[in-house]
Amino acid sequence: MATAFSAPKFAAQPFTTISPTSQHKPLKIPTAASPFLGSTRKLLRLSSSSQLNLRRRSSGSVFAVSDVVKEKKPTPIPSLLITKEEGLELYEDMVLGRSFEDMCAQMYYRGKMFGFVHLYNGQEAVSTGFIKLLKQQDSVVSTYRDHVHALSKGVPARAVMSELFGKTTGCCRGQGGSMHMFSSEHNLIGGFAFIGEGIPVATGAAFTSKYKREVLKEADCDHVTLAFFGDGTCNNGQFFECLNMAALWKLPIVFVVENNLWAIGMSHLRATSDPQIYKKGPAFGMPGVHVDGMDVLKVREVAKEAIARARRGEGPTLVECETYRFRGHSLADPDELRDPTEKAHYAARDPITALKKYLIENNLSGEAELKAIDKKIDELLEDAVEFADESPLPPRSQLLENVFADPKGFGIGPDGRYRCEDPKFTQGTAHV
């Protein structure tokens, strides 16, 4: 079974020891290497054989970091991983994510939003752990499960809620919806409905960052891109193609796998020949890391190093976060296939509860302060819903506006004028 691997020890083994040439050195595996922890016995059998595989590997650098909370004995931790301010920021962000998604579910069942809505409950540690380390100019690319990534990146809750309600005040003017959150101000580049199709776009954003530095000579441009995607995506061609290109050109990108073990009803183990996704990084020449995605502090430590690596120009990292979604795949998913014991196992590792416990035990905060944050978030969300409710629906005139950046693209009509010059165009009733 996995050995406890306490966070500070991991922090003392930073990625800086991995140089680009390290793939030629013999593999250093921490003796406490713990492979991927699933909830099925089958996986545990698999893990013991794959440990042998790990040792036989002669190239690539693979780190596995995992912790089983209930096995950890209370030992005095010499230095804390976070300050009080950071702790409260993380707590607030995760509570915002959780409460927002719960509010979404409520609103959906009340008929305020429609279509496919995919909620992030349970995975908050990944979003908060990574995105709170970014600057505004860094980019985030997500999938259809993007509400919380948007909130963590700084998109106001009002804008996201309005977008979900399909109102014109939404971050995408109501034209994107749940699965297509975009914000140029906060550099959130989607929101994609098909899995895998955001990864090349993220690679492109990272390419722009490198281009700006090397061709346009903006020497201080060290923007990093984070690409979030799930376990199902890791069997998709675009994933592998982009790992190759990112490693080849040392693009400043971090590939974050939110492995919640399930792709709708398809268990990761049934879909993947080798379920240990982090091992696929070294195959392409980048470090592959496995981290407990239910622990925001561990995620944050790994994220710090991966993002720093990218900023320094050392190239991409593949981070596999073992996490879990407490709800179904979407609000339409009856969620009948998942084993209740598995759900209970992960519910016991709720990232918000864990952080709260950490903050209180280490005297970084108290119940009252945290409750005050909860209340603040509740009020924020009430306001967001009210704002979205009162916002207007998009008018007809909005129909044709954003199809082209240059509306001359609609062409020249029979009367010789550009169609966009037709007065009906601005009314949204022009024939195009």
Add this chain to the structure above:
Amino acid sequence: MAAIFQGVGAAATLSSSPSNSFVPKKFLTSPRRSFCVPSSVVVRSDGSVNFDLNSKSRRAQQLVANAVATKADSSAASSSSNPGHELLLFEALREGLEEEMERDPCVCVMGEDVGHYGGSYKVTKDLAKKFGDLRVLDTPIAENSFTGMGIGAAMTGLRPVVEGMNMGFLLLAFNQISNNCGMLHYTSGGQFTIPIVIRGPGGVGRQLGAEHSQRLESYFQSIPGIQMVACSTPYNAKGLMKAAIRSENPVILFEHVLLYNLKERIPDEDYICNLEEAEMVRPGEHVTILTYSRMRYHVMQAAKTLVNKGYDPEVIDIRSLKPFDLYTIGNSVKKTHRVLIVEECMRTGGIGASLTAAITENFNDYLDAPIMCLSSQDVPTPYAGTLEEWTVVQPAQIVTAVEQLCQ
């Protein structure tokens, strides 16, 4: 500076640009000869077409020498002080690309073998030496991903030109082109522009086999948010390349494998071709022939024969496959009342099919006969030369079609 040589109601169909526009010699028969034909000269009786053969054949003889736009001819250069320079179509594309890369450092190229190899059709030859390996990026063979990468780069401030080594390979990039390229400007509520150019050679070549002979314009035409243009001469190749790069919209530029070695004299000065406009190749009276890319040359060859037989076809290279220039096309239909579309797409669902629908919708009252559309057979392009010839529209078929249309 553009000479208007059409009669009543004609628009300036010549390409306009901010800088001086040079009138290519094809558009002028000669500076001194008046080519303006008042539209009321031929009186048509209702329900039947009367050809005044005598007057037509005289006019036809005048037109023979200029029926086919092929050889470079220096006569019209007299309208500009600059002699221009002669080059091949692929060189014109390269020139356009190079000029835009010099003009704007955000313009970059990505594709397979575009860098060190210089492009499989030499369109990017020596550009990597000049601009570096990052600006002219040799990608691995991963069309979907590098097209997506181009889209991501375009969204974050660059202006990439993505090359498909053969347009057919871009079928692998369909996910990115359809979902992201065309749609993200709209889905993001206008927050991100995607000024990408996707280009490459397509069309039926010389016995390249079915998969290398595809016409992707018919597959891409439904994608909302993109523009499609097809170049056919060195002049419009360079002009469209530059216009596409400067456009804020995503543009797909279709080149043709067999047209890369066409030679023409083009102006020295900076010019672009309007992305939304069609090109009047040969004005005429009897029938409107709409075509694009390689079929333009089959049409012009057929036009020679037709002119000898006494017909006066008006040939328009539609150039803009999406959107259609309904003004130029409409004016022509209103004049000739007969339309023949000659295209290389398959019969089913091609550009011709869409064009037929658009013309019927907008100009049905002006038509004296049903629109005829000559397309390739709905057949995978065979390898054997004879079979390949029969899948594509040949000049003889065009002549027969015009004769049929003008009965």
